[in-house]
Amino acid sequence: xxxxxxxxxxxxxxxxxxxxxxxxxxxxxxxxxxxxxxxxxxxxxxxxxxxxxxxxxxxxxxxxxxxxxxxxxxxxxxxx
Amino acid sequence: xxxxxxxxxxxxxxxxxxxxxxxxxxxxxxxxxxxxxxxxxxxxxxxxxxxxxxxxxxxxxxxxxxxxxxxxxxxxxxxxxxxxxxxxxxxxxxxxxxxxxxxxxxxxxxxxxxxxxxxxxxxxxxxxxxxxxxxxxxxxxxxxxxxxxxxxxxxxxxxxxxxxxxxxxxxxxxxxxxxxxxxxxxx
Numbered sequence: 001x002x003x004x005x006x007x008x009x010x011x012x013x014x015x016x017x018x019x020x021x022x023x024x025x026x027x028x029x030x031x032x033x034x035x036x037x038x039x040x041x042x043x044x045x046x047x048x049x050x051x052x053x054x055x056x057x058x059x060x061x062x063x064x065x066x067x068x069x070x071x072x073x074x075x076x077x078x079x080x
Numbered sequence: 081x082x083x084x085x086x087x088x089x090x091x092x093x094x095x096x097x098x099x100x101x102x103x104x105x106x107x108x109x110x111x112x113x114x115x116x117x118x119x120x121x122x123x124x125x126x127x128x129x130x131x132x133x134x135x136x137x138x139x140x141x142x143x144x145x146x147x148x149x150x151x152x153x154x155x156x157x158x159x160x161x162x163x164x165x166x167x168x169x170x171x172x173x174x175x176x177x178x179x180x181x182x183x184x185x186x187x188x189x190x191x192x193x194x195x196x197x198x199x200x201x202x203x204x205x206x207x208x209x210x211x212x213x214x215x216x217x218x219x220x221x222x223x224x225x226x227x228x229x230x231x232x233x234x235x236x237x238x239x240x241x242x243x244x245x246x247x248x249x250x251x252x253x254x255x256x257x258x259x260x261x262x263x264x265x266x267x
């Protein structure tokens with residue numbers, strides 16, 4: 001697992017540090033650093049909680065998403 | 081109601097198909113893409129049932145759903161091969177859950193084996209990736225880890241008990257949008 005933190009985007013709020021059950025992140029000089037990436041099990045709670053969207057995971061298994069409404073997505077594609 | 085509408089309705093439910101009682105359907109009908117509305121309907125209904133159950137029964141809701149899941153796990157797994165080793169049982173279980181749930185055994189990097197012994201208990205970490213329960217909860221904006229998750233807990237515990245003959249317990253360690261970490265405690 002490779003975790004990339006965008007240092008320019010990270011606001012140093014520490015939410016990922018607090019939320020990660022496996023203590024993958026640590027705050028260093030007010031920026032989040034993935035110090036134990038091998039402990040990451042890919043839950044992506046950190047992605048959901050990060051207000052700056054500063055995180056990127058590589059080599060992750062993306063779970064199936066059945067709750068995405070295809071019709072809504074089709075409408076959004078027309079707008080966006 | 082106009083006669084035209086009734087004719088139209090009858091027309092919609094009429095076909096020239098010959099259906100014999102011995103006919104066994106070999107594939108889903110209609111195609112999964114056309115089932116999306118049905119799937120969303122079932123997810124919505126499940127979410128509402130769980131929300132109502134929680135409102136009426138409070139914490140007792142967990143016990144009800146856990147029990148239901150456990151019975152289901154025992155029921156389904158009794159047709160599977162009995163095994164004493166937990167790894168084998170988990171393999172059987174992943175076959176059993178295919179299509180609805182997918183999971184893998186997992187360990188933190190400081191642990192050497194997947195079967196961990198700590199504070200007098202033996203356990204295995206399981207990471208659940210694909211999960212119909214999580215999808216349902218997110219579809220309905222419900223919190224993870226509540227009564228609907230207990231059905232899966234019961235299901236896994238029931239199936240493991242049935243396959244190995246050993247008592248087991250499942251605990252939530254963490255729930256996330258893409259995966260959940262659970263602890264299978266063996267007794």
